[in-house]
Amino acid sequence: MMKIIAQIISFFVFIAGLSTSRAQIQNNFHSENKYPKKEDRMNNYFSARMAILKESLGLSEEQKAPFSQIYSDYEESQMFVIREYKEKFGRKDLSQEETRERIYRGFDVSQKLLNNKRTYADRFLKVLTPKQLEKMFEMEKRMGKKIMRKK
Template sequence: MMKNTIYTLFLLIFFVTTKAQETPRPDFKNMSQEQRREYIKNLSPEQRMKLMHDAAAMMTIRNLQVPAEKQEAFKKLLFEYGQSQKAIKDKFKNNNVSEFDLSDAEAKKLLDQSFDLGQQLLNNRKVYAEKFLKILTPQQVLKLFKQEGKMREKLMERRDKMGPPPGRGPMIDVQ
């Protein structure tokens, strides 16, 4: 517990000092599509990921109409929820093995793991629903989870069109 507190404090300090050193982001609304592409192309993968998360958070805040005084708390909780869900998903690695290359026992084990993963994600979602209810109304929480599902579907559709990233095999959707 103490280790987690120290780790969290370290990350917070790191984030605050990094944020203070960042150059201001350009106004995307006044940039052409080509200028936006060029700007994003020159970002590191970590910066691109942060930009994507920030944009998704702001879109969610607008969509849910989160009051201004609750937006920072909501963004932090939304990020924490995303990290928590990702940590659970990262436990399930299928090592890009085709289900046709598995023995029945291996396939059964993988299937059981996917059910376990789904249950862990559901349990985590329930925990965070309670936390979100301290900031949002029940209707907003429902809308948040519905939006999460829609975003996942869009990402899966886009991935199907573009194919998996280099070095990755097919993805199993567990939620």
């Protein structure tokens, strides 16, 4: 039980940290544009996530640039798969038959994401140690999808 509580607290602290990043980012926008566009918000989230990852993984100076490049490619390729699916099935008013279709197309999306992740693991391991990569995947799972779902 203590572990669950500890995890909830760390989750809270983590979200609070993200909110702060977001607030800072939005403040930067404030003078130019009170309501940043969705695309800009996505880019801001991406930059914030990248900064958190670089810090948490304890990357060396040599690792930082190649990691950023691979991570950008990886993120973009995963987002491409998800975006296509959301455009088709992101509505809330689906019929039962459309919902059935969404379930199975969701399996196809999971399959594509898994294949892509496996391919990128090879690329990441040319730059990161296995322990760094494992931590990165773990952090991604916790934060990335949670936030993406809000878009």
